[in-house]
Amino acid sequence: MILALVIHVAVAAGVPSNEVDKALTPKLPALLATYKDLHASPELSEKEEKTSAKLASKLKSLGYTVTTNFGRYADPKQPAYGVVAVFKNGNGPTLLVRADMDALPVTEETGLPFASKVRTKTPAGVETGVMHACGHDVHMTSMLGTAEMMMQLKDKWRGTLVLIAQPAEEVGSGAKSMLSAGLYEKFGKPNYAIGLHVDSETAAGVVVTRPGFLLANVDTVEVTMRGVGGHGAYPNLVKDPIVMAGELVVALQTIVSREVTPGEAAVVTVGSIHGGTKSNVIPDEVKLQLTVRSYKEEVRKVLLAGISRIANGIAAANGVPGDRMPIVKVSETDNTPALYNNPELTERLMTLWKSELGESAVAIKEARMGGEDFSRYSLEDRSVPAVFFFVGASDPKAVEAYHKEGKPLAQGHTARYAPVAEVAIRRGVQATVVAATNLLAL
Amino acid sequence: MLVALAVHVSLAAGVSTAEVDKVLSPKLASLVATYEDLHAHPELSEKEAQTSAKLAAKLKTLGYAVTTGVGLHGVVAILKNGDGPTLLVRADMDALPVTEDTGLTYASTTRGVMHACGHDVHMTSLLGTAEVMARLKDRWRGTLMLIGQSAEEVGKGAKAMLSAGLYEKFAKPTYALALHVDAGSPMGVVSTRSGYVLANVDSVDITVRGVGGHGAAPEMAKDPIVMASELVMTLQTLVSRELSPGEPGVVTVGSFHGGTKHNIIPDEVKLQLTVRSYGEAARKLLLDGIARIANGVAAAHGVPADRMPVITNHPGGTPATYNDPELTERLTRIWIAELGESTVKPRAPRMTGEDFGRFSLPDHSVPAVFFFVGATDPKLMEHGKAAPSEHSSRFAPVAEVVIKRGVQATVVAATALLQAR
Numbered sequence: 001m002i003l004a005l006v007i008h009v010a011v012a013a014g015v016p017s018n019e020v021d022k023a024l025t026p027k028l029p030a031l032l033a034t035y036k037d038l039h040a041s042p043e044l045s046e047k048e049e050k051t052s053a054k055l056a057s058k059l060k061s062l063g064y065t066v067t068t069n070f071g072r073y074a075d076p077k078q079p080a081y082g083v084v085a086v087f088k089n090g091n092g093p094t095l096l097v098r099a100d101m102d103a104l105p106v107t108e109e110t111g112l113p114f115a116s117k118v119r120t121k122t123p124a125g126v127e128t129g130v131m132h133a134c135g136h137d138v139h140m141t142s143m144l145g146t147a148e149m150m151m152q153l154k155d156k157w158r159g160t161l162v163l164i165a166q167p168a169e170e171v172g173s174g175a176k177s178m179l180s181a182g183l184y185e186k187f188g189k190p191n192y193a194i195g196l197h198v199d200s201e202t203a204a205g206v207v208v209t210r211p212g213f214l215l216a217n218v219d220t221v222e223v224t225m226r227g228v229g230g231h232g233a234y235p236n237l238v239k240d241p242i243v244m245a246g247e248l249v250v251a252l253q254t255i256v257s258r259e260v261t262p263g264e265a266a267v268v269t270v271g272s273i274h275g276g277t278k279s280n281v282i283p284d285e286v287k288l289q290l291t292v293r294s295y296k297e298e299v300r301k302v303l304l305a306g307i308s309r310i311a312n313g314i315a316a317a318n319g320v321p322g323d324r325m326p327i328v329k330v331s332e333t334d335n336t337p338a339l340y341n342n343p344e345l346t347e348r349l350m351t352l353w354k355s356e357l358g359e360s361a362v363a364i365k366e367a368r369m370g371g372e373d374f375s376r377y378s379l380e381d382r383s384v385p386a387v388f389f390f391v392g393a394s395d396p397k398a399v400e401a402y403h404k405e406g407k408p409l410a411q412g413h414t415a416r417y418a419p420v421a422e423v424a425i426r427r428g429v430q431a432t433v434v435a436a437t438n439l440l441a442l
Numbered sequence: 443m444l445v446a447l448a449v450h451v452s453l454a455a456g457v458s459t460a461e462v463d464k465v466l467s468p469k470l471a472s473l474v475a476t477y478e479d480l481h482a483h484p485e486l487s488e489k490e491a492q493t494s495a496k497l498a499a500k501l502k503t504l505g506y507a508v509t510t511g512v513g514l515h516g517v518v519a520i521l522k523n524g525d526g527p528t529l530l531v532r533a534d535m536d537a538l539p540v541t542e543d544t545g546l547t548y549a550s551t552t553r554g555v556m557h558a559c560g561h562d563v564h565m566t567s568l569l570g571t572a573e574v575m576a577r578l579k580d581r582w583r584g585t586l587m588l589i590g591q592s593a594e595e596v597g598k599g600a601k602a603m604l605s606a607g608l609y610e611k612f613a614k615p616t617y618a619l620a621l622h623v624d625a626g627s628p629m630g631v632v633s634t635r636s637g638y639v640l641a642n643v644d645s646v647d648i649t650v651r652g653v654g655g656h657g658a659a660p661e662m663a664k665d666p667i668v669m670a671s672e673l674v675m676t677l678q679t680l681v682s683r684e685l686s687p688g689e690p691g692v693v694t695v696g697s698f699h700g701g702t703k704h705n706i707i708p709d710e711v712k713l714q715l716t717v718r719s720y721g722e723a724a725r726k727l728l729l730d731g732i733a734r735i736a737n738g739v740a741a742a743h744g745v746p747a748d749r750m751p752v753i754t755n756h757p758g759g760t761p762a763t764y765n766d767p768e769l770t771e772r773l774t775r776i777w778i779a780e781l782g783e784s785t786v787k788p789r790a791p792r793m794t795g796e797d798f799g800r801f802s803l804p805d806h807s808v809p810a811v812f813f814f815v816g817a818t819d820p821k822l823m824e825h826g827k828a829a830p831s832e833h834s835s836r837f838a839p840v841a842e843v844v845i846k847r848g849v850q851a852t853v854v855a856a857t858a859l860l861q862a863r
Contacts, residue, residue: 216658220704232694232716233641233793242695246674249667269657270667271708272701279645279696280716286698291657291705369658 014438015156017356020430023152024145028426031145034058035421036114038137042103042130044120045168046073051101051140052081055165058144059085062151064163067187071167071177074333082178083165084187085147092159093191095439096384097432098374099136099143100169106131109415133417135198135393135424140165142196142391142428149433159440162187166373172218172336175376192345192439193377193386196428199365200412202392203399204420205427207353208365209389211343213295216265218371219304220334221290223248223311224327225275227320232280239320242275245286247314249273252290255306260299267293267369268303293369295338304330339375342385349387349435356434357427365390387435391428393419456858457581459780462850465577466570470846473570476500477841478548480562484537484555487593490515493535493565497590500569504576506588509612513602517590518612521576526584526860527616530808531852532798533568534561534594543835558837560623560817565590566841567621567815567848574853584860587615597643597760600800617769617859618801618810621848625831627816628823629843632777632851633789634813636770638720640763641690643795644729645756646715648673648736650700651749657705664745667700670711673739674698677715680731691728692718692793718793720762722804729755763799766809773811773855780854781847789814815851817844 043051056068064085071080081101107129108116118130143163150161164183168174184190202208225248227241252268260266268290275286290307294300311326353362378386392399394409401407410416485493494515502508506519515535542549542556550556572588589608593599609615627633650673652666677693685691693715700711715732719725736751777786802810817839818829830836 232696233692233718235692235694242698243674243678246671249671250675253668267658267660269660269707271657271704271706273667274699276697279714281696282694289704293658
């Protein structure tokens with residue numbers, strides 16, 4: 001008890017959780033109404049026009065200086081719907097807090113009274129429903145709660161708060177668009193950046209994160225194995241691209257097993273392979289689509305170089321003519337860098353949360369090979385210390401059954417995903433405000 | 443010269459080429475007209491109603507006893523000519539789903555259908571043989587059984603005729619003969635070989651089943667793309683490690699499809715294979731090996747028992763075409779003597795297929811010879827160039843030369859075989 005008190009005092013700079021609660025509780029019904037409205041009117045990646053307008057108007061009425069339509073995509077004529085809301089509150093550090101705004105091409109099946117009925121066409125022209133199936137509606141609502149609390153508690157902190165609502169997280173182009181448009185040049189390079197995400201595998205209200213790598217480098221590679229087609233009965237007259245592609249898939253497994261240092265996380269998945277039209281015709285080429293995951297840049301380089309070397313080596317080994325060597329394309333747009341939580345800042349916030357939210361409300365999260373473009377806000381040299389954390393959003397009993405008995409759980413990105421929004425929003429605001437007022441302490 | 447004469451005398455049981463030509467030459471113009479009519483009006487496999495009717499009518503007027511509708515649109519024309527052996531001579535009637543691009547004046551009038559495999563030449567040769575054999579019937583004894591067969595291209599026609607009781611209702615032949623045009627040989631050249639000349643053709647579909655999942659969480663999935671790739675690689679060892687060295691065999695994976703995008707591990711991958719071999723033992727080794735390897739690769743990956751691969755062997759395969767060695771040697775000697783040494787060439791075996799092999803029966807109790815007649819102007823083959831091949835939309839055999847040589851080769855062979863013992 002005495003020990004706990006000592007720790008509490010040591011980290012107690014900033015607003016304690018119970019003070020946040022006092023201000024937050026009367027606002028929760030209004031926040032929940034906002035959440036339901038956002039959930040019922042989702043917009044796909046890069047199309048977040050109405051969503052961003054709603055956020056901008058709410059942030060403006062709270063007293064923030066708001067810039068809208070902020071962002072620049074690869075096609076500079078394409079509108080970007082990023083929102084930047086700044087509140088300067090005297091001298092002190094700058095903290096960036098990010099929420100993402102885009103929804104997914106998923107047709108909702110939750111049966112909730114505020115379920116999405118929105119339908120649209122994907123860029124590929126396929127008719128689809130649209131749904132906030134990844135909790136970005138929770139993220140936005142939490143940010144609005146944080147905005148309101150920070151304004152109410154402004155005499156408890158000093159510095160600059162930069163709230164950003166980011167478009168196009170799901171397709172990996174949103175963070176890049178905001179940084180390309182000069183986010184740090186126009187509004188100041190932040191001293192810290194934080195972002196949160198709902199977590200379907202964690203009990204509602206539990207905050208989980210980890211120092212160091214949390215999510216992976218995501219690279220997308222397309223390989224066309226080219227041979228010389230012909231009749232299936234005359235294999236001696238052709239260079240069979242299906243055999244070469246088969247060798248390639250098998251040999252690619254050795255990158256992780258034989259080239260990457262044991263214990264370093266790495267994945268090379270061939271998700272799609274297509275070649276040929278019928279049994280007795282040997283095709284001219286086979287197309288493969290790969291997703292490549294890693295944490296460290298040097299591992300990423302080993303994977304990408306290995307794919308190219310093995311593809312070319314197999315073609316050479318099969319005696320493919322010089323003008324029919326494989327085409328290996330590493331996408332320059334469809335990639336996301338690994339998400340790295342600054343270890344010192346993560347330890348600091350986890351200690352703070354344990355003290356403010358309770359020991360049992362904070363846990364270590366296992367690193368995953370999924371991707372998130374929040375990673376870009378740290379910059380390539382990681383000169384902006386950042387922490388990305390998860391807030392549990394599932395019924396604790398369902399989570400227990402999932403972990404102990406393997407009973408399926410409604411996961412993010414699925415049509416039945418329904419987070420326990422009120423608990424997640426409340427905890428999201430608490431965790432963000434205690435962290436923000438600590439980092440922007442008087 | 444003396445040696446050649448001696449050989450000629452010992453084989454002189456049949457008619458000579460000169461005698462064939464005397465009867466054939468005045469008929470060639472009308473045979474070429476028949477050829478052009480057949481070429482202009484092709485019909486797809488199993489749809490040869492008009493073609494078979496034309497054939498039947500012409501054979502009837504020549505004095506043959508004609509039965510139609512024997513297995514699909516199959517035509518059987520019999521000429522009994524005293525006691526002696528029975529010889530089956532077969533021509534196939536079906537065309538291909540190819541849009542003709544030859545620019546010939548008698549090009550196909552049916553869009554999208556073309557005699558691109560020379561069956562029109564085969565039928566016209568059969569009619570020429572029918573006419574010459576009828577005219578020369580005092581020079582041979584026995585029974586001539588001419589066959590117009592449906593659906594060769596889809597591997598169904600020979601089976602249909604045999605299932606319809608061809609050998610029970612008419613006669614089990616003593617010998618069987620058939621010819622095929624060959625775009626790869628100069629016009630008029632006759633080529634064949636003893637033993638296997640074309641392959642067993644089998645089609646196999648394999649669905650390699652795993653457990654799909656997220657591309658970033660491979661440990662939660664059983665990746666069917668990795669399994670299918672291992673399968674393609676291990677299948678190569680059937681020919682390299684399991685067949686006797688030198689025994690022909692082909693396992694080709696012609697189609698490999700699985701997945702929708704980069705970051706999703708699919709539930710299954712679908713493969714389509716063509717499998718070629720000569721003997722039944724080699725065929726069984728390959729088909730059994732494919733199933734064993736597919737199941738073994740799945741087992742090695744720890745696939746659940748209810749997700750083992752699904753392997754389907756298609757029933758439409760055709761057996762290898764096996765030329766009876768004794769009969770092939772005999773006919774080759776006759777052709778060398780009658781058509782000239784430079785006209786007759788040995789032939790390398792191929793791994794393509796034909797359903798003529800069925801007329802030998804599975805026990806090869808009907809000695810058969812399948813031979814090829816070159817169909818390309820040698821000028822088009824200079825400097826290693828290749829003329830448009832069979833099944834090409836620009837395939838255009840030099841029909842008059844091929845028909846003439848086809849009738850000569852068939853009649854000298856037939857009259858030699860149909861002699862009272």
